Amino acid sequence: MTRTHPLLLALLLVVSCNPTITHSAEDHSVASGMDALKERSTYAKLDQPAVEALARAAKAHWPQELSGFTYRRVERFSAGGVSHWMSIWLHGKTGLEFVLLPGGRFQMGSPKGEANRREDELRHWVTLDPFLIARTECTQDAWARVAGAADLNSGSFDGSPQLPVAGIGPVDVELWCREALLTFPTEAQWEYMCRGGTTSAWAMGAEKSDLVRFGNLGSAECSKEWTEMAGITEPWSDGYGNHTAEVGRFACNSFGLFDVHGNLNEWCRDYYFGYEVAVEKGTGVRPGNSGERLARGGNFGGDASAARSAKRLTCGSGIAPGGGGNHGFGFRPSLDLPLCAAMASRRRVVEIDPRIWCFSLTACVREPDHRAETWPVTAVPTRDPLRSTRRRDRRGLQIDSDKPFSALAGPLS
Numbered sequence: 001m002t003r004t005h006p007l008l009l010a011l012l013l014v015v016s017c018n019p020t021i022t023h024s025a026e027d028h029s030v031a032s033g034m035d036a037l038k039e040r041s042t043y044a045k046l047d048q049p050a051v052e053a054l055a056r057a058a059k060a061h062w063p064q065e066l067s068g069f070t071y072r073r074v075e076r077f078s079a080g081g082v083s084h085w086m087s088i089w090l091h092g093k094t095g096l097e098f099v100l101l102p103g104g105r106f107q108m109g110s111p112k113g114e115a116n117r118r119e120d121e122l123r124h125w126v127t128l129d130p131f132l133i134a135r136t137e138c139t140q141d142a143w144a145r146v147a148g149a150a151d152l153n154s155g156s157f158d159g160s161p162q163l164p165v166a167g168i169g170p171v172d173v174e175l176w177c178r179e180a181l182l183t184f185p186t187e188a189q190w191e192y193m194c195r196g197g198t199t200s201a202w203a204m205g206a207e208k209s210d211l212v213r214f215g216n217l218g219s220a221e222c223s224k225e226w227t228e229m230a231g232i233t234e235p236w237s238d239g240y241g242n243h244t245a246e247v248g249r250f251a252c253n254s255f256g257l258f259d260v261h262g263n264l265n266e267w268c269r270d271y272y273f274g275y276e277v278a279v280e281k282g283t284g285v286r287p288g289n290s291g292e293r294l295a296r297g298g299n300f301g302g303d304a305s306a307a308r309s310a311k312r313l314t315c316g317s318g319i320a321p322g323g324g325g326n327h328g329f330g331f332r333p334s335l336d337l338p339l340c341a342a343m344a345s346r347r348r349v350v351e352i353d354p355r356i357w358c359f360s361l362t363a364c365v366r367e368p369d370h371r372a373e374t375w376p377v378t379a380v381p382t383r384d385p386l387r388s389t390r391r392r393d394r395r396g397l398q399i400d401s402d403k404p405f406s407a408l409a410g411p412l413s
């Protein structure tokens with residue numbers, strides 16, 4: 001009788017005791033749906049039923065993250081020559097509508113030929129996980145639902161469900177988001193959601209005059225002194241002077257997001273760094289504290305060039321709660337949905353080498369800033385360990401973090 005190698009016996013025992021390694025047809029369809037969220041260009045080819053199915057798959061895979069959201073509908077949006085079917089979700093605590101954005105790889109920064117380009121807009125590739133983001137800037141009503149009657153250093157706050165909350169600093173925003181169980185976008189997430197797949201100066205294209213339909217910027221309704229000070233030589237008429245418009249008043253981008261250009265500058269979660277500081281995959285955060293906060297998108301009194309998709313606005317340091325943001329600053333709530341978190345709940349057997357079986361693929365660590373990108377795997381050589389080209393000391397095998405899914409067997413590979 002042939003004796004079974006002890007290590008193989010151990011492996012078989014683990015496999016037989018692990019009920020999750022057999023995938024049902026339902027698992028397969030859910031995983032396939034999640035797969036479509038990995039890359040925006042792939043996602044953009046989906047039709048309405050596919051995006052509806054994807055919304056169901058997302059709810060199943062992120063039950064905790066999406067517990068505060070109710071799925072509403074799927075709607076198609078087009079701008080700048082790009083179109084997407086987007087799933088729209090109602091966030092119960094704030095009453096704001098969110099969209100579920102696919103992740104993907106995109107070019108952050110502006111091309112060299114773009115008018116009014118600044119040196120700090122150096123173009124580079126960034127890869128993001130999917131995330132949820134509000135369709136509008138945070139409204140006064142949404143702010144009040146979470147923060148109550150807060151001293152906002154703003155005389156115009158009356159809890160309006162139409163007007164955005166302004167006059168807040170990033171520390172206020174952090175505190176509010178913590179209470180709301182939400183966050184706000186990193187600079188990379190902000191530019192990605194603003195562009196909606198475009199590479200032009202603005203989300204609706206490269207023609208400046210088209211911007212009048214898309215945002216509340218410095219316009220003829222502002223005073224002559226103001227437009228001259230802001231450097232606006234040919235002010236158009238957008239219907240709003242030197243103050244905020246109701247959110248959603250202008251046309252949205254290809255992700256269904258309003259006011260990505262103008263109305264209020266929107267605070268970003270991370271600090272201002274030169275683009276030579278690398279982003280972390282997943283959230284695109286540039287880690288660390290440079291002492292310099294930043295905001296994006298331009299505001300009601302600014303020039304169109306200050307509202308370009310790639311334009312970075314630095315805002316100094318020493319910003320404390322209750323201060324640091326003037327009336328031209330607001331924010332847009334969001335929620336990170338790292339794909340690795342969905343994977344972490346599933347144990348499965350993975351074959352990465354003909355001579356090595358791996359199991360216990362469970363350690364995709366989810367930290368608050370999602371820095372963990374390695375996938376610790378216990379490797380068990382089954383046959384001739386000395387011939388293995390992989391690690392033989394059982395201290396673990398680190399899969400290339402650039403391709404976290406390439407090593408996964410089953411539906412996601």
Ligand SMILES: [Ca+2]
Nearest residue numbers: 259262264297
């Ligand atoms: Ca804005």
